[in-house]
Amino acid sequence: MIFELPGVAECACVGIPDGLGGEAVALYIVRRDETLSADLVLAHCRGNLTAYKVSRTIVLSTQFQKSAVGKVLRRKLRSLAPTSAP
Numbered sequence: 001m002i003f004e005l006p007g008v009a010e011c012a013c014v015g016i017p018d019g020l021g022g023e024a025v026a027l028y029i030v031r032r033d034e035t036l037s038a039d040l041v042l043a044h045c046r047g048n049l050t051a052y053k054v055s056r057t058i059v060l061s062t063q064f065q066k067s068a069v070g071k072v073l074r075r076k077l078r079s080l081a082p083t084s085a086p
Contacts, residue, residue: 001048002029007036010064014078016057027055028077030063 002011009032015023029041038058045054065076 001045002027002041004048005036005041005044007031007033007040010072012064012072012074012077013055014074016078024057025053025055026057026059026077028059028061028064030061036060 002008008029010030012028014026014028016026018024027041027045029036038060041058042054059080065073067073
């Protein structure tokens with residue numbers, strides 16, 4: 001659903017600790033277009049997902065670290081996330 005936004009080149013989701021127990025979703029996006037903002041992504045998510053699926057953490061990046069075979073290193077993304085969801 002995130003790829004429906006025209007300015008998204010790549011995206012990945014990881015779980016981060018949530019203060020309410022369990023995990024919350026952190027969304028990482030590599031922008032194709034610099035005008036893409038976290039507010040636009042959030043509005044798109046709210047319009048297309050049920051409330052509990054909308055990420056409260058959105059991080060815009062220039063690139064993802066990848067393995068030798070081209071897979072996104074989700075452990076690296078998780079380590080960049082805040083220690084808990086807002």
